[in-house]
Amino acid sequence: MSNGATKAPVSQIVVGVVIAALVAGVAGYWAGTQRGGGMAKAEERKLEIFHWWTAGGEREAADAMFKALKAKYPDIQLVENPVAGGGGVSHRVVLQARLSANLPPDTWQTLGGAELKSYVDGGYLVPLDSLYTEIKYSDAIPKPLANAVTIGGHPYVVPLNMHIQNILYYNKKLFDELGLKPPTTFDELLAAAKAIKAARPKMSPLGLGTKEKWEAAFVLDSLLLELGGPEYYVKLYKGEVDVATDPIFKAALDRLNTLRPFTYQFHAGLTWDESCGLVVSGDSAMVIMGTWAIGYFKSRGWNPGVDFGAVTFPQKPDRILLFHPDTYGLAKGAPHPKATLDWLKVVASPDLQVPTDVTQGGLFARIDIDPGQFPDPIRQELQNYVRSNPGKLILDQHGSIAPFSFTQAYWDVAAAFTAKPDVAGTVKGVNGLFTTYKVQEGAAWYQWP
Amino acid sequence: MNPTGLAARLARAKEAAVFVLPLLAFLLVLYGMLAWTFYTSFADWEGTAPNYTFAGLKWYRFMVGLDRFWVDLGNNLRWLILGVAPTVVLALFIAYLLEIGAIKGIEAYLRTLVLYPAAMSFVVTGTIWSWMYQPDRGVLNTLLRAVGLDALTSGYTTDPGTATYWLILIFVWQYLGLAVLILQASFRSVELQEMVESAMLDGASRLRILFAVLIPNIRGGILVVVSLLLIAALKVFDIVYVVTFGGPGYATDVLALFQFIATYQQHLVALGSGLAMVIFALAFIIIIPYTVYALQRWFE
Numbered sequence: 084m085s086n087g088a089t090k091a092p093v094s095q096i097v098v099g100v101v102i103a104a105l106v107a108g109v110a111g112y113w114a115g116t117q118r119g120g121g122m123a124k125a126e127e128r129k130l131e132i133f134h135w136w137t138a139g140g141e142r143e144a145a146d147a148m149f150k151a152l153k154a155k156y157p158d159i160q161l162v163e164n165p166v167a168g169g170g171g172v173s174h175r176v177v178l179q180a181r182l183s184a185n186l187p188p189d190t191w192q193t194l195g196g197a198e199l200k201s202y203v204d205g206g207y208l209v210p211l212d213s214l215y216t217e218i219k220y221s222d223a224i225p226k227p228l229a230n231a232v233t234i235g236g237h238p239y240v241v242p243l244n245m246h247i248q249n250i251l252y253y254n255k256k257l258f259d260e261l262g263l264k265p266p267t268t269f270d271e272l273l274a275a276a277k278a279i280k281a282a283r284p285k286m287s288p289l290g291l292g293t294k295e296k297w298e299a300a301f302v303l304d305s306l307l308l309e310l311g312g313p314e315y316y317v318k319l320y321k322g323e324v325d326v327a328t329d330p331i332f333k334a335a336l337d338r339l340n341t342l343r344p345f346t347y348q349f350h351a352g353l354t355w356d357e358s359c360g361l362v363v364s365g366d367s368a369m370v371i372m373g374t375w376a377i378g379y380f381k382s383r384g385w386n387p388g389v390d391f392g393a394v395t396f397p398q399k400p401d402r403i404l405l406f407h408p409d410t411y412g413l414a415k416g417a418p419h420p421k422a423t424l425d426w427l428k429v430v431a432s433p434d435l436q437v438p439t440d441v442t443q444g445g446l447f448a449r450i451d452i453d454p455g456q457f458p459d460p461i462r463q464e465l466q467n468y469v470r471s472n473p474g475k476l477i478l479d480q481h482g483s484i485a486p487f488s489f490t491q492a493y494w495d496v497a498a499a500f501t502a503k504p505d506v507a508g509t510v511k512g513v514n515g516l517f518t519t520y521k522v523q524e525g526a527a528w529y530q531w532p
Numbered sequence: 533m534n535p536t537g538l539a540a541r542l543a544r545a546k547e548a549a550v551f552v553l554p555l556l557a558f559l560l561v562l563y564g565m566l567a568w569t570f571y572t573s574f575a576d577w578e579g580t581a582p583n584y585t586f587a588g589l590k591w592y593r594f595m596v597g598l599d600r601f602w603v604d605l606g607n608n609l610r611w612l613i614l615g616v617a618p619t620v621v622l623a624l625f626i627a628y629l630l631e632i633g634a635i636k637g638i639e640a641y642l643r644t645l646v647l648y649p650a651a652m653s654f655v656v657t658g659t660i661w662s663w664m665y666q667p668d669r670g671v672l673n674t675l676l677r678a679v680g681l682d683a684l685t686s687g688y689t690t691d692p693g694t695a696t697y698w699l700i701l702i703f704v705w706q707y708l709g710l711a712v713l714i715l716q717a718s719f720r721s722v723e724l725q726e727m728v729e730s731a732m733l734d735g736a737s738r739l740r741i742l743f744a745v746l747i748p749n750i751r752g753g754i755l756v757v758v759s760l761l762l763i764a765a766l767k768v769f770d771i772v773y774v775v776t777f778g779g780p781g782y783a784t785d786v787l788a789l790f791q792f793i794a795t796y797q798q799h800l801v802a803l804g805s806g807l808a809m810v811i812f813a814l815a816f817i818i819i820i821p822y823t824v825y826a827l828q829r830w831f832e
Contacts, residue, residue, distance in 0.1 A: 176796045182581075183580075183581075183582050201799055204580065206581055207581070293779060294776070294777050295777065296777075296779065296781075348667070348687070348690075349666075349667040349668065350690070351687075351690040351692075351779045351780035352667070352689060352690045352776070366668070487798060487799065488578075488798035488800055491793060491797050491798050492798070495781055496781065498779055498781045499780060499781020499782060500781070501780075502691075502783070503692050503781070503783075519597070519598070
């Protein structure tokens with residue numbers, strides 16, 4: 084083709100594209116204005132959902148969720164919008180854009196606690212009081228779990244599980260060999276660490292990975308919980324403790340320092356799963372990690388109760404479980420509110436929770452489900468404990484009593500402390516964070532017990 | 533009016549539109565967003581819902597009150613200096629070595645080898661380097677231990693005191709090839725080749741030719757390399773994100789990573805926009821010398 088013959092079509096194409104874009108824009112705008120007005124028509128049986136369960140193990144749990152939905156409502160067409168990237172970082176980027184643009188999906192995954200509150204504060208969620216009354220969900224779940232999804236007196240999301248943060252996993256075979264008892268207090272932990280170090284000088288008894296930062300706060304949380312007890316723990320993250328002069332916070336940092344020689348040295352380079360990997364590879368014997376580690380150990384061929392054991396840490400002065408739930412809610416302005424409510428009913432049902440939670444690694448949100456549904460003794464025991472002690476649950480780091488802006492910064496300081504143990508500087512830094520991020524104001528919503 | 537003239541003019545306008553429209557769209561998107569970010573940094577957007585209420589310098593004050601901001605600024609300056617200066621010097625020597633054919637025969641292969649890292653993404657090279665840096669089982673410490681140099685082993689990116697420097701080393705390694713390529717190209721102008729030839733006839737040493745003839749005459753090339761590297765170093769994000777995620781603590785954090793975390797993790801959108809404006813201001817300062825030089829050349 085000659086040059087002359089192509090020139091004209093190019094400009095025509097450009098003009099065509101511009102016109103097409105204009106038409107599409109106008110049509111889109113018109114469609115947008117029609118969205119709210121089209122209520123008279125029967126709502127489409129469609130559900131657009133945002134979630135971040137895309138990694139191995141979690142993908143299977145998401146499939147289990149949607150299978151439960153299909154079984155109950157075969158007519159609902161599911162539009163998934165999973166955003167890859169663990170922990171929901173990339174998920175939040177995309178979701179934030181959709182929400183700010185007033186184009187919400189029908190429902191999205193959020194953690195109960197501070198993250199949920201940020202969506203409620205933004206006015207993006209519809210209160211679910213009538214749904215809760217209809218399915219009597221408040222009676223089915225522990226009170227502290229209901230509190231974690233209730234803001235200003237209204238429940239806003241339906242939790243489908245509970246992850247527990249303060250669990251100490253240990254190499255069972257090694258503990259049996261050395262005649263050690265799994266530690267449930269700081270003194271026992273230190274004694275076990277010393278015994279392991281003496282028997283296996285090359286080992287770092289306590290595994291740790293702080294690349295994602297929150298792992299450091301986990302360990303610190305367990306130490307704080309033992310030194311201060313549950314009321315102190317809640318008061319601290321509600322910003323009601325003067326950290327600058329508080330002996331408990333300082334003592335917890337000192338204890339973390341005492342553990343340093345027995346902790347894996349290059350923790351800054353490891354993610355949480357890699358820190359559990361230290362236990363599997365024999366570099367470490369113990370690690371403090373949430374219930375999601377059970378799935379990791381199993382994926383490495385370790386059997387719960389045989390190769391590894393788990394205990395709540397600490398268990399003095401009280402056995403408290405620090406927890407956070409995965410939840411789904413109903414978007415304000417959701418294109419398919421009816422289908423979404425159907426979905427939320429499924430989320431609240433054992434039909435969804437049993438297959439999903441068994442696969443994904445948390446506990447059941449409902450306490451009326453038989454704990455024997457779990458294949459591992461660890462979660463059977465935990466679920467039993469929750470069943471008979473539903474009041475012993477407090478929001479953890481991921482659930483976050485304090486606003487998320489504070490919590491992110493707090494993790495950084497905690498992780499920095501594990502790398503460079505400056506007690507005075509850390510006390511000062513953390514104390515500053517409480518005022519900088521207005522924690523008292525932001526955490527006032529949280530009620531415990 | 534001349535109808536054929538009008539038709540010709542219309543045709544020309546159409547042609548112009550073909551080129552101008554994309555440019556306009558590009559400028560609109562780029563500078564529109566920039567203006568938006570600029571305004572947002574003065575707004576009071578905290579939380580998930582947009583809030584464009586004017587808040588003045590509130591979030592800038594907040595920013596300079598954060599220890600992390602100053603750590604980041606310090607790290608960004610380290611990146612700008614240590615990511616650029618060694619790269620340019622090394623690239624000059626390598627480009628010169630390749631140019632004078634000091635390493636006959638393997639020159640073409642060597643050039644490919646040096647350029648190859650630039651073809652990979654930072655996510656890939658960051659992962660590779662973080663494996664090499666791994667203190668227990670990584671290749672660097674393993675090699676050092678194997679040859680008995682245990683004293684030289686280190687924690688690399690897990691040591692808060694030195695972590696940033698190990699990250700910058702990845703950057704230098706990755707951008708070296710690109711710098712070599714540009715500098716070698718700028719050696720190739722005809723006048724410069726003639727000058728080199730006459731200098732050689734006068735019996736000047738090779739090192740003297742490099743410093744007295746080549747370097748003073750490739751200022752344009754060097755300026756391009758330095759500007760490119762400065763901008764690349766300034767916007768660094770991926771290496772830090774992949775290798776250390778800003779850690780240990782926030783010892784290796786940089787402005788771009790903090791901007792991401794402030795906006796999407798902390799939901800402090802005004803703060804994130806303010807950080808973006810700081811990065812923009814730094815980029816602006818870096819670009820000025822290049823622009824001045826380019827304009828001088830233009831009007832010469």
